[in-house]
Amino acid sequence: MRFRQVHLDFHTSEAIAPIGARFDKKQFQDMLRLGRVDSITLFSKCHHGWAYHPTEANEIHPGLGFDLLAATIEAAHEIDVKTPVYLSAGLDEKLARRHPEWLIRDENDHTNWVKGFMEPGYHQFCMNSPYLDILLDQIRETLSRYDADGLFLDIVGVRKCYCHNCVQSAQEQGIDPRDAKAMRQLWENTYAGYTAKVKETVESVKPGLPIFHNGGHIARGRRDLAAMNSHLELESLPTGGWGYDHFPLSARYAQTLGVDFLGMTGKFHTSWGEFGGYKHPNALRYEAALSIANGARCSIGDQLHPDGHMDEATYSLIGAAYREVESKEAWCVKATNVADVALLSLEATGMHAKAEARKSNSDAGAVRMLLEGKMLFDVIDTEHEFSAYKVLILPDYVEVGDELRGKLQSYLQQGGKILATGWSGLNPEGNAFAIDLGVRYLGTNPYRPDYFRPIFQPGSLGETSYIFYAQGQKIELDGGTLLGRREDPYFNRDAFTFCSHQHTPSSFTFGGPGMVESGSGIYIAWNVFEDYATKGSLILKEAVLHALNRLLPGKMLQTSLPAQGIVTLQEQKDEKRLVNHLLYASPVRRGEGIEVIEDIVPIYDVRASVRTASPVSRVYLAPQMTPLPFSYEDGTVTYTVPVLECHQMVVIDYN
Template identity: 30%
Template sequence: MPQHQPPHPSRFPRRTVHLDFHTAPQIPGVGADFDPAAFAQTFRDAHVDSVTVFAKCHHGRLYYDTDRPERHPGLAPGLDLLAEQVDALHAVGIRAPVYLSLQVDEYAAREHPEWIAVGEDLKLARWSASAFDPAWHVLDLSSPYADYFADQLDEVLRRFSPVDGIFVDMCWDQPSASRWAIDGMRREGLDPADADHRNRYATLVARRAMARYSAMVEKALPPDAAQGVWFNSRPKTFLSEERQFVRHVEIEGLPTGGWGYAFLPYVARFVRPLGLPTLSHTGRFHESWGDNAALKPHAALLYECSLMLSQGLTRGVGDVLHPRGTPSAAVYELIGSVYEHIARCEPFVEGGRIVSEVALIADLALGDNPGASTIGAVRALQQVRMQFDVLPPTAELAGYRVVVVPEAVTVDDALAEHLQRYREAGGTVLLVGPALLREGGEPSLPDLPVRDLAPAPAGESFLACTGVPGVREDFPVISYGSRLTARARPGAEVLARVVAPYFPRSWDHFCGHSYTPPAELTDEVAVAVGGSVAAVTVPLLEAFHEHGLEAYRQLLGAALDRLLPDPLLRAGGPLHLETSVVRTATATVVHLISFVPARETQTLDLVHDPFPLVDVPLSLRLGTAPRSVRLEPAGEELSWEHDGQYLHVRVTVLDGHAMLVVEHD
């Protein structure tokens, strides 16, 4: 039984390790080489302040002293591995939240196959179609398995209370056609034969389980605990309804493990406005979880952890403990070298808040994979140095200077009225493609800078730009995807018009390899700005994601320049430079992150080296002259100028991440 409690239960962890331990029952000598003092010292030397340790793994095995038959058979009879881990970590002031796997449990699946979720084809839910592939089964929370798990959780909470936190993994909405699920749907008045009803019931079952388990954990937490229970594997877009079950948020997103490098810049900006303490996980693995015998480059882990810091998140790195219980020296040399840098940076943003001027509206139905238009918008906004959050359609918009509504968002009457109230309060709006029209086909806002909106005939077209920096006026640019036809209203500034091809392309009437060349400039408008609205009739953000054409980003940037002529930050340097602005009680801090992922295989992007920033100009909107301007954590004093509105400075960053710290009154 643990004898020590970690300091500061109300302080949210900053540099964590998620210590996987999915160990098959056939493996002997589990924990045989475990040394409590050496175990704890490994994490302390690596600047780690919290380690998530295992009570129960995906194999359904338990790693603490228990009479339950699920205890791992390879664990020595006298070894209470979890208790010794928790006690050792607490003794050196490191927190030790406890992990339990929920809907993946191979022991329960073997002993109670009737608890496995069932598809509409009556096949058992499994991570493989073949019974002879190594793969996990998925348990059904509408079956008695939910009580079985509650008993396991109750035992852990009784033995380890007060806990530092509970991490419940593998918690998703699992539709099922089991007898348990069918009976439950009938009790709820749902039709088991209806796929939508099965999905609705799966959500209901998962949330009831979360409510039950959350109430159990809350009783085992210190009263002032910042960290409680986290239910992993659920879309963050559910948080508006599910935040009642949690005190904090954790974001699992290994860039090389299938999430990609575009995931965190989106989801962090969505979670951040919720105001909950948030921990983000990457991994030390070359690829994903379970890639135990491969390490990622130092630069990659430095990039990922620096990005978390810049987005106002605390840092987490995933590792797998060897079955014999000894952490790898190579792993913790890597993690420690990165966490040393992060620990040096943290004091400069202590108590700070991210400053954002632009709100990007997201389609919540798309979950954590928000689709081409949203990811295209995130990338483009980053590249034009806008400081932005991602918000649901119902979010409060006061405080944002521009709202961007991408193609994928359906503008219903409620959102249209919400946007109009925001405009009347002084805000500006950029609408793209279908967002220009309400569901009924009427313009989404009054006084748009365009009129006569209607779907355009299918076929390619081109954009002739005017007044767009970096885009020649005499070179029409291809426009991909479906667009709307529109005409400019009097007084609107037109940034792009439509150029028609010589003729539509078809199987028996075509020219060249890809599309018919541009012919005549039309009076159709592609991008226009008037008053407080910018209207984009082509799927600009979606096309930018799919094709990456530079002119699309430049066109978006030109429209935003009209709506926001005095942005918080202007920055030169390479296109990939990522920036964020943090305001503390005494300073404004600008994160500068410069790494470039390279395509290593057909599916793997990887960072090997930082990309140096040399004499890059930055301009920060600042009402008064600063007291000092430094580059941290190096402590380098910089020369600067202040013109009454902007602070101007030039920076050189050679190691991938630094912070411009501007102290002011």
């Protein structure tokens, strides 16, 4: 898998003609060179349903008079640029209007993405329909005729569907279509059958060709779905609704799976389908650096104009980022992440049977805290080996059934520590802790919000009562040591008892333990990660970081990098070196929900220390190859980075 990829969208209406009239081989090649691109995903078929080449399995776009796919593949291959080929799998608007009976339907017979044919937009196909055979023929034809370096199939996944085909299949299998839980297995089987048939088709034409099925999200805990791909492409456009926290969460899970993966962002100011929208070059520099710092290759989304002329402004923009990536690739190949802490992803676990758990953003809140706290971490599922980590975080709603309880007890017996919050740690019945956390469960706290008074110095904050907005749990000590207490408000806010504009002040009445340490680790009696994702209160982070610092007396890495900075530590074992990635940028919110990076502010004299069991022979800045003064004492190497401008790698060679 190459490092500097472009995903070249080309969803082009039949109402536009001519198509590709300004395509020029040399200009196409010049733009790829300008952008330092080494792989570009090219279109066989778009969402509108048209092919961009002569075809018997489909129909060529009515405005296209030549083989655009062949021309672009030839141009790219001449300059050693790989060409994965794209087919829109879930969407084909041309065919949707001819065969609406093959579309996904909800319980009310509405289609998706749009509910009818009087709105502009696409309609998604059900793979439990004759459409699948047509798609397979299109795949077979494209791969037989063209020198594709991979296959990218878009808009697919396990889909809820009540079309007449799915209802008929359910009835034939003895499933009541009104039973959503029973129907889920039918939908799972539909997707698994689709991916298996695609694999069989591809193998019959080009054995071993890379395949990726894009559904927009890599589900944590669904290794079976991930394994249906040869590699992973993590779609994460910060300005397109994902935000800058999404990619680290997704990447820190993907790297634990041991497969190649890339981070897919876009050149757009907003998201896919935007013509004339451009990021600041500093944004793409940062996003590309964020990918390689998390063990990923890079992909940047672009959209080709219907006339086939590559946009010079776009490839100048992409080149600003990819020139830097190109110079850094040697320190990113075959890299594994180094982590002290594992976040047991809420998405990947059997969550506590609470309705609020199903819509919780606890994973995102936890990752934001870990990034800001400069913790080295992975995001894992229940199949992962816990013993590789010093601390395991159970965020907010992780219920502990018999199987997970056995794994956690084994982990604790080996010396591991647990940080559990809120509902986490409770048995499936939700009436007692399944593991010993030094406390006894009494039930849901009747006051919300309420207050936390720490019995420690919470970072730069003072001694007082702090509002916690999230739901808390009522506990009492059972062998644990109090680190902070709960304080009740005078009353809950309602029509007849309310005070001031928001919530009732603390009555300073002891409401029971709020944060407790035991031999197993530390328990915090609120959904603090969900609260941080929603409110971002500093005390939440300070409480969690205090807990982690107590549980990690010998952290692998410490640094003076400010909160907005990001730090990772990757290891290239074959090269016998550690690579410390340091990043700094400050996204700002512009418009409605769009995070923008424009200015890159240099950070000076960033101190860092890394624990390593092997003696250190050399420390240097990469790719500059500048030697960096360091000290090595008691298994810890210490150094100072004179200036950090967006992204800097520090390489630690060990014996």
